[in-house]
Amino acid sequence: MKITLRELKLVCTFVADLGAAIALILLCFTLVPTQLVKSQVPEKGIFNAPPPPEDINAPGNRTAGGKRGCKTINKQFTASQEKNLTALVPVYQSPNAELVFGLTTISHPTFWFYVPYVTTASAEFVLQNEAGEIVYQSPVSLSGTPGVVSISLPSTAYSLETGDRYHWYFNIYCNPQQPPVFVDGWIKRVEPNTVLKNQLEKATLKQRAALYATYGIWYELVNASAELRRLDARRNDWANILQSVGLNNITSEPIVDCCN
Structure with a gap:
């Protein structure tokens, strides 16, 4: 054809x-x-937890067990009602333990804890590298007022390296004759991608909090949410992000000046 x-x-x-x-x-x-x-993408800034690392074998303690001489302000409560020393960090459950773990993008992050004790007892913050070597250790001055406190790694202290993980401890010695009440967990510094960097440069405080929540950057999310709460106590950002990681009983606790 x-x-x-x-x-x-x-x-x-x-x-x-x-x-x-x-x-x-x-x-x-x-x-x-x-x-x-x-x-x-999660709505209203709810935390979008990243997958946990598969090669961390050491579990953590988000909530301290026992008081060991530390007194709480709510003496009328039963032991089951009392709140314990608590790290404001996500947990990942496993069959035998829980992994306390969060991400940061900065070299000198801020760590957040709920301290229920009416005490000015000695305390300390300790940071170790993955080999278990202490890279930072500092005494912490408690104010004696129960509430949420922040501990910032000073700019003159050890700088977290991108891609590395670190094991932190927060110890409170209410009774010198007993071991400390403590919580511990892990932090990893990551490098934000180009898209996130560009978005953060142009974002308002509220928008930065939403971006940190979306990308699973926990430590900067808590910082931004705490600042939003300070600027306007009626905002619910703080309560939302704590509830999203199971810290419902901490949402109404005050943020107190402490630990400089």
Whole structure:
């Protein structure tokens, strides 16, 4: 069968159009996952916990067991009602233990704890590298007022290296004759990607908190949420992020000046 030049041109045009259609279909399939990811971004700044590291074998303690001489302000409460020393950090449950773990993007982060004790007893904050070597250790001055406190790693202290994990401890010695009441966990410094960096540079405080929540950057999220609470106590950002990691009983506790 012979094909005229005009018919050949029509066939070529059809094939070209078909190729464009196929390319368009492939492009749509490429874009679908991106749209699905965007639809999964948590609303209202709720924390989007990243996957836990698989190669950390040491568990942590988000909540201290016992008081060991430390007195609480709510003496009328039973032992089951009393609140314990608590680290404001997410936990990942495993069959035998829990991993206390969060991410930061900065070299000198701030750590947050709830201290229920009416005491000015000696306390200390300790930071170790993965080899168990102490890279920072400092006494902590408690104010004697129960509440949420923050402990910042000074700019003159050891700098967290990107990609490395560190084991921290917060110890309170209410009774010198007994071991300390303590909590401990892990922190890892990560490098934010270019998209996040650009977004953070242009973001308001509220927008930064939402970005940290979306990208699973815990320590900066707590800092931003605490600042939002300080600026407007009626905001619920602070309560939302604590509730999202199971710290419901801490949401109403005051943030107190402490630990400089």
